[in-house]
Amino acid sequence: MEYRLPTYDDEKILKDYVSEHYANYERSISASNELTSMNYKEWVDKINRNTNIPDDDWGKYYLYLVFDNNKLIGLLNIRFELPIDYRNQYGDIGYGVRPSERRKGYATKMLKYALSICKEKGMNEVIVGCYKDNFGSNKTILKNNGMLYRTTTEDLVLSDKWAITLDNNYYKITL
Numbered sequence: 435m436e437y438r439l440p441t442y443d444d445e446k447i448l449k450d451y452v453s454e455h456y457a458n459y460e461r462s463i464s465a466s467n468e469l470t471s472m473n474y475k476e477w478v479d480k481i482n483r484n485t486n487i488p489d490d491d492w493g494k495y496y497l498y499l500v501f502d503n504n505k506l507i508g509l510l511n512i513r514f515e516l517p518i519d520y521r522n523q524y525g526d527i528g529y530g531v532r533p534s535e536r537r538k539g540y541a542t543k544m545l546k547y548a549l550s551i552c553k554e555k556g557m558n559e560v561i562v563g564c565y566k567d568n569f570g571s572n573k574t575i576l577k578n579n580g581m582l583y584r585t586t587t588e589d590l591v592l593s594d595k596w597a598i599t600l601d602n603n604y605y606k607i608t609l
């Protein structure tokens with residue numbers, strides 16, 4: 435699998451990625467950080483800039499396009515310098531897999547990769563948030579050793595917060 439930042443040349447494949455979600459009746463694209471509401475080039479500039487110079491409340495982060503066999507599979511957002519109130523509300527990592535590629539193990543691998551990056555950045559623990567009825571995401575987190583520590587109600591929906599400790603060798607970078 436390949437993880438990389440977006441470039442100007444990715445506009446068409448990202449359009450296809452978004453269209454596939456819309457065709458699947460999904461209006462929001464997980465981990466896309468305003469992709470659908472910004473001018474594309476400005477979005478690319480912002481995502482690349484924010485790896486080094488945070489220009490909003492989310493601190494520095496990586497937003498990676500995830501490829502397998504040259505096909506865009508998903509988006510992965512690793513927010514490695516998130517302020518604590520945002521950490522508690524949104525979690526350090528976001529991810530999404532295109533509808534046609536789900537249930538093939540991709541999210542599990544993507545989360546593991548994200549955790550290895552967090553470990554490399556010196557983090558000891560990662561927080562991941564997810565709605566209670568999102569069975570696929572819950573299981574993805576469980577498979578990466580998540581420990582459920584809090585459930586809250588957000589807009590009348592139950593939302594779980596998971597902690598994952600990074601103090602072992604499981605989280606070595608593997609592609």
Ligand SMILES: CC(C)(COP(=O)(O)OP(=O)(O)OC[C@H]1O[C@@H](n2cnc3c(N)ncnc32)[C@H](O)[C@@H]1OP(=O)(O)O)[C@@H](O)C(=O)NCCC(=O)NCCS
Nearest residue numbers: 464529530531536537538539540541542564569570571573
């Ligand atoms: C949630 C999501 C990321 C899962 O991606 P995925 O690539 O299908 O996940 P995986 O294939 O790694 O599956 C992980 C586990 O969850 C299970 N799973 C996946 N989708 C599931 C579903 N809809 N219902 C029940 N179990 C599911 C898989 O079977 C697997 O368990 P197993 O190994 O015991 O078989 C994907 O459905 C998605 O992008 N959804 C929309 C965006 C989203 O919810 N993002 C997360 C926000 S917190």
